[in-house]
Amino acid sequence: MCICRGVTDHQIRQEIENGALSMADLNQRLGVAGQCGRCGQSAKSLLKSSGCNGCGKCGGACKGH
């Protein structure tokens, strides 16, 4: 997924499971999109497909946290 930081989509899914709510969370936890940013779109769609739009406003309610 993120070549620059060597992060797999599996790791991203796991962090989403563990409560990552936004790209900022993923960046903080895994360093995703911290370099070239090419993985940003794919990481975003992973967030979306997890049922979260990544807005972070709900505090995780949209994912049933």
Ligand code: FES
């Ligand atoms: S591929 Fe993720 S920052 Fe470059």
